[in-house]
Amino acid sequence: MAKIKHNNFLDTVDRVITEAKSEGMVHLRAEDKDFTGRILTINGITCYHFGHTGYLGLELDHRIKSAAIQAVLNYGTQFPLSKTYIAHPLYEELEEKLELLFGNPVIITKNSTLGHLAVIPTVVRDGDAVLLDHQVHWSVQNAAQQLKLRGIPVQLVRHNNLEMLESLIQKLSSKADHIWYMADGVYSMYGDYAPVKELLALSKKYPQLHLYFDDVHGMSWRGKNGMGYVMSQLDFLPEHVLVFGTLSKTFGASGSALVCSNKHFYERIKNFGGPLTFSAKLEPSAVAAAIASADIHLSQEIYNLQNALKKRIDYFNQRLAKTDLPLIARNSSPVFYIGTGLPATGYFIVNKLMAAGIYVNLGLFPAVPVKNTGLRITLSNHNAIADIDHLVNHLEKEYPQALTVTHNSLNRIGNAFRMNFKEDSKPSIKTDQELQLQVFDTIYETNTSLWMECLGSTNVLDIDGMRFLEKSFNSMKNPQHQWRFRYIQIVDDANRPVLMTFLTESLWKDDMLAPASVSKKLEQLRATAPNLHTSRVLSIGCLFTEGNHLYLNDKHPQVEVALRQMLMYVERLGHRWNIDMTVLRDFDLNYKWSKLIQDQGYFTMDMPESCVLEDLDLKMEKDYSHYLSQRSQKHYKKDIKPYLDKVRCNLIKQPKPAQLDTFYQLYLQVKSKNISLNTFTYPFEVFEQMRKHSKWEFLVLNSATDDHLLGVMFCYKNYLGTYVPSLIGMDYHYLMEFQTYRQLLYHTILRARELHMKKVDFGMSANFEKRKLGATIIPKQAFIQTADNYLLEQLEMMRTNTKT
Template structure:
């Protein structure tokens, strides 16, 4: 029915990156007239470089440099011709050497991103299916999207979760010829690895299973001839595995390499593969440098280089083991990740390390969940023992200070990464001494006047409205119909409120704000599993309410501290409830709040636009309509006034119990037809509780007998309205008979009758809520852009919904 404006993933990433740029940790420029690998110059400071992915340091090897310069002198800066026609003179040599390295046929690609774009559509047939590890590199996920146009099913499992993978294999095996599982060999953020041996066992158990590995971060520093982590475990490459390595990063040159032992598939990919066919080939300098590197990889020297790096990694691991730094993944790869939890702590820590003389990378959303921000440290042969030791000493000194400066703690960070906590607990007594918190799980424990003075005017969450909601969402059979309510009021020492809000703990559909087309697909699967893709969420306000759910006195000197204490309280509650997501919602644009939430581990997402009439000065219908724009008046005459006589309009404070089932069906009609805001249904006892509550009334539309199909008067529309303490008239929900809805303009009629009723009883505000903003605007409502801030335990649900959205 209503068109929903969904959050744009790129807008969210743009917001995160802009914050990081402002903090001076992203989109930096190296300075100086030369690079050594050991140092990097930033902001006129020479820093020890712990951010490179050139783990063996070959990009600074004189043999590679000389080969590249000689090639430019002999062949020019590029060979501007597709490889489909003819390859550069040095290509044959490089292909021969890489084939010798891998002992299987290879294909050289411009880079791994273009390589995946070329290979995956060629390797995956229309009769195949794909399962992605949700942490597989972005370049793989991007290439897979091309296959959606061919209706190839694409699924996603949680990171390294082989039980989920086997479940997907069982479900797909009867329908598809091959099932491709796509993963990284070594993951670029945490340095963890794919469980190769276990995956091979699955391949043996399910011959349909084929594996596709991006092993660019496992390249050169391990394996025979430096062919990487995956091949080091496999020893030989089976026909059902495609493997990508890199000629850049640790290899020291440029480009990427695919190896494939299946002769038929190899020929198919090599003959035609999108970018493989039409993109420019590697420049002569890159090919020559890669040949020089391949010569090293084919010599015993590669093993001494690997051993040299291994010593540095072992030394770094030893120093970390002697520290209290929260290392997220203990491994023997060159990639290490020290968790900081909140982005603001990460910004502070990285800047401290740069001031101390060490360059490290910050891991940010979307590469990691926003509350799993941290510092990625890479060890290379450029790094000497003295600076490795200095790095650890500097981290040990600055890490607790970065936590303290950003009101965080080691315990919070370890909890975010599910790491064992240390015995030491630090509580910020100063904040707690300046503010006191009142917490309760029932509105009945808060004085009515006290609550209503803070939040009573905004919607169905004045004291009486919350009493209704607590009764509605308790003691029900279905788990989605039972909510936990949590109320917080933060006061200063003079008992003056600084912040007040409430949260509900409830079951959400992960696709709640996804496009309707996505929710329709998911709902089909929910016919067999009604709780598919659902999560327990601790959300500000509730799924029943809309509006400003938080009172915050920003003129108070302690407003920022109140927000920090609220986060502490919610973190403790979240830990107890074990939720998947924490959500703050219904905010208008506010730079201060945006910075606060982002810095403390939340990402901003756009919500559907909200609509409101704030100054309803009602005299009569004609006066109200005369104040609308010319275009809106025309709309009213054509689409509302012309149909009003078809209905008998009634306003009731009670509905006969015999009509409850019909009302519920009308309500469910709208829910099923408006999947752009996809929620569970409400408990059926809602109408009995509304009948017993003085704040509720019902605007009903009965289609006159002359206009119905069977000659009987029918109830075809209803608006469920709440009168709050602040003279707001809240049209909370709508029910319609879709057999008549469009023909008789029922929705538009109900909107107008709501305005008319609100005016007649002296209400000044009508918070129309989300969806259908265009229709409401035509009747004089103001459209307001709203935002939410979410903190997810991992990115899996977000990425799965995003994948389904792109699959549309």
């Protein structure tokens, strides 16, 4: 009955990337006829290249290039035959050199993505479990998804959170033969490291724990013979630790290599490792290039190259330390991340830098949370010291300007990254007129006439409705039902309202908008852990209400200023209350101020569609069925009219306690079956407040013959013209016999006409049924901001879990 259109995570990503493309951040093209590594030409602008991942500059080494060219001349462009049957003549030499380099057996793969697809499903057995650092590279996460088809549990762990990891190990220890933890050695966004030594100590404490590292960003520039960051942290490679290194990026060739000391794993992967068996192998040119690079790695030259890069890294760190630029992770990796917080700030700086002849990457969602946007700067041996000076000088010049133009500050950026940066002045918003931001803890403190003028006609948002909500949810002892309210009122110097809204802070189920299959699985777990996968959310409006919760006077010259003021207040309040997510909800898809909100660190997500019966006051002269479309009239004659004589609808304004208890039991029936929009079940106290409130009434449906109670609609009368059937209760034993749901919808319309209401807010779900009774379906979106991406990735993983 309660069908919901659910958001697809990929749709959200697509919107963000499309926006970044329009800003000139992604899908760019290099225009050079040859590469030096130092310079890159983009849109006709010659730029110093600070987006390079060939950190040592080996991809342009003449020996590596010559080896590749000679291999093409000797062996052709490819060796088109599965390596399972016959290996290319150069493969054995490469394997031997890599085993010398790593001091352990290796398996060469086409690239790391195919390598993970070959190795992970092979070494992880059906009785095992997998835990993924939620920032581990996509290629690892993608390969782990294949395990779900075999019923292997796959869960996310917050980034580098050893306490959470140990807790999950303890929970899985009695259920799993082996527990695999998969992480990056060096993370590609912030340049921070995996706590390798601590993880190894944890594996000694829990022998079931196996470790799997993707160290492609730690290769070559770190460790003996350039064996990588992870291997540099180990005295020897234990059998329960697998490490993937790259032959591309810093290594300067193509492909990847798994380092494995476990003979059983090694033979199993070699014998049947998915893509290793069926996919094409490395081209002769790539193998020859890797051999030439391995020779460099096995010589003293690798340390000269490492030291040259270290000199640049140390110099950049020294220059940055003398600035106020917010560097997110201070370490010795060639990856640097300077936070901008807001996407708008990031867009501004990157475009300014490019105009000055400097190219850097912009860290964007979903690689980082939207509010953790930042400049991802990578150093390589191609960069001259003078280039670094040029970069820092322009960063110092452009960064403060970007903060001013985009109304940002170091304080805001520090809050976004949960770090402390040097204090600066709060962002100022210059106005022609003074706007006054007024904040209230209760509806009783607001200007009643302004509130009613701006928001009073919406849903349950009139003064009486807000008082009902406060009384119902302000004093609940159970945290599931305890809400905090804040009212925001922005007026100009003439006391004219420019913006008005209210916020609630409450506990949400993370799967509220997830498919029902996800919620069904989680509800089974919540039988013993009621608050599992829940988050504290700061939201415009509240879970009880729908519609436009934000009034903006679009004709006022300072409307944009007011909106920015509100967003800054919401941000500060969320930080003070330590909330997990901020939700600005129920906006039209083509909302006028979408870009401004997104630039402040929000991404858009589809909301369930809303159903509203409009212009009801213009449909009063004839029987309501005459106003339905021809197709809907057929539905009325078939599915509603024949049952009208079988039921009787009574209006009860103040039910007796025993009656209310019966109504509540019917509500619980509906709630238990309808998890497509999964919220907490309202406690009986809320319905007690309804019973005492003059604007709540109960449409009660009984059978005409034996007076059996079939269902009840809990309705709010907003006398500014909106009738709101907020909740419903039904006896499912009689649902089909009396078409209870359709009868309650139809009698709700009749009651709204009787009250001369202008519209009926039917709310979300069951769109098909409501459309057949004349309701308009209105697509809605929300603007979301999260503390990190863990929540979103966890939900996406649960969604794919239920599919498999």
